[in-house]
Amino acid sequence: MVKLLMRQHQLLKYLVGGGLSAVIDIGLLQGLLWLGAPLVVAVSAGFLGGLAFNFLFHAHLTFQRGAGTAIFVRYLCVVAANYVLTLLCVSASVSLSGSPLPGKLLALVLVAANGYLLGKRWIFR
Numbered sequence: 001m002v003k004l005l006m007r008q009h010q011l012l013k014y015l016v017g018g019g020l021s022a023v024i025d026i027g028l029l030q031g032l033l034w035l036g037a038p039l040v041v042a043v044s045a046g047f048l049g050g051l052a053f054n055f056l057f058h059a060h061l062t063f064q065r066g067a068g069t070a071i072f073v074r075y076l077c078v079v080a081a082n083y084v085l086t087l088l089c090v091s092a093s094v095s096l097s098g099s100p101l102p103g104k105l106l107a108l109v110l111v112a113a114n115g116y117l118l119g120k121r122w123i124f125r
Contacts, residue, residue, distance in 0.1 A: 025050030
């Protein structure tokens with residue numbers, strides 16, 4: 001019972017970290033656009049800000065392992081895999097339904113599950 005509660009607490013922290021990362025990503029994007037930054041700069045800054053926060057949050061709070069170089073490299077491998085997974089889901093969705101949205105929604109769930117499981121078992125082991 002204690003292990004189950006600890007796992008649920010860790011999953012909740014993971015989801016909170018992901019939500020905060022999204023807020024940072026979108027906030028930087030919108031803020032920089034409001035300040036007149038070029039779109040590519042705003043999108044890139046948002047993405048990198050959210051990515052950095054996400055990594056540090058999970059390293060120190062969710063999985064409590066620290067943020068070493070090897071851990072960061074594994075993290076980036078999972079980010080790349082999740083990006084490819086997202087592209088595949090969106091592409092399949094466009095082919096099947098003509099819309100990217102169902103694929104993107106499916107990808108969000110799959111990426112969250114994949115990120116959590118690989119984070120727990122490989123990245124922050």
